[in-house]
Amino acid sequence: MAIKITDDCINCGACEPECPNTAIYEAAFDWKYSDGTSLAGSTVLPNGNKVDADLEQKPVSDEFYFIVTDKCTECKGFHDEPQCAAVCPVDCCVPDDDNVESEEVLLGKQKFMHPEWKQELLVFQMLVNLLYLIA
Ligand code: SF4
Numbered sequence: 279m280a281i282k283i284t285d286d287c288i289n290c291g292a293c294e295p296e297c298p299n300t301a302i303y304e305a306a307f308d309w310k311y312s313d314g315t316s317l318a319g320s321t322v323l324p325n326g327n328k329v330d331a332d333l334e335q336k337p338v339s340d341e342f343y344f345i346v347t348d349k350c351t352e353c354k355g356f357h358d359e360p361q362c363a364a365v366c367p368v369d370c371c372v373p374d375d376d377n378v379e380s381e382e383v384l385l386g387k388q389k390f391m392h393p394e395w396k397q398e399l400l401v402f403q404m405l406v407n408l409l410y411l412i413a
């Protein structure tokens with residue numbers, strides 16, 4: 279299942295940089311599906327919803343840091359445990375009972391947002407740039 283942030287959040291910001299999917303945002307900030315993912319333009323999500331990945335979306339919370347459910351994979355595919363929950367000083371990153379997903383679905387979301395060929399292409403481009411700088 280996805281993780282959610284409860285109203286015990288003290289807005290410390292420790293969780294935001296830890297999220298491998300850029301699924302965590304500061305209160306009242308707009309967010310995009312394309313932030314920190316390979317998604318771009320008109321996109322059909324694994325759950326069937328059609329979105330514009332580059333379009334700014336309204337904040338989920340105006341008071342506390344929030345998690346975008348569609349982007350949260352419980353850190354599957356990257357880490358053994360939810361990184362936001364691991365660093366939160368007040369333990370307010372908790373399982374979202376309203377958004378229960380199997381490990382298979384969570385891994386599918388991760389691969390959908392971060393296709394391996396795009397990751398490999400990115401590494402290749404970085405290596406080319408590095409060689410260009412050294413030469
Ligand atoms: S569980 Fe992982 S993917 Fe989900 S919001 Fe927390 S850090 Fe991000």
Ligand code: SF4
Pocket residue numbers: 283286287288289290291292293294343362365366367368369370371
């Ligand atoms: S680490 Fe916890 S308290 Fe700090 S912003 Fe994130 S959810 Fe809120």
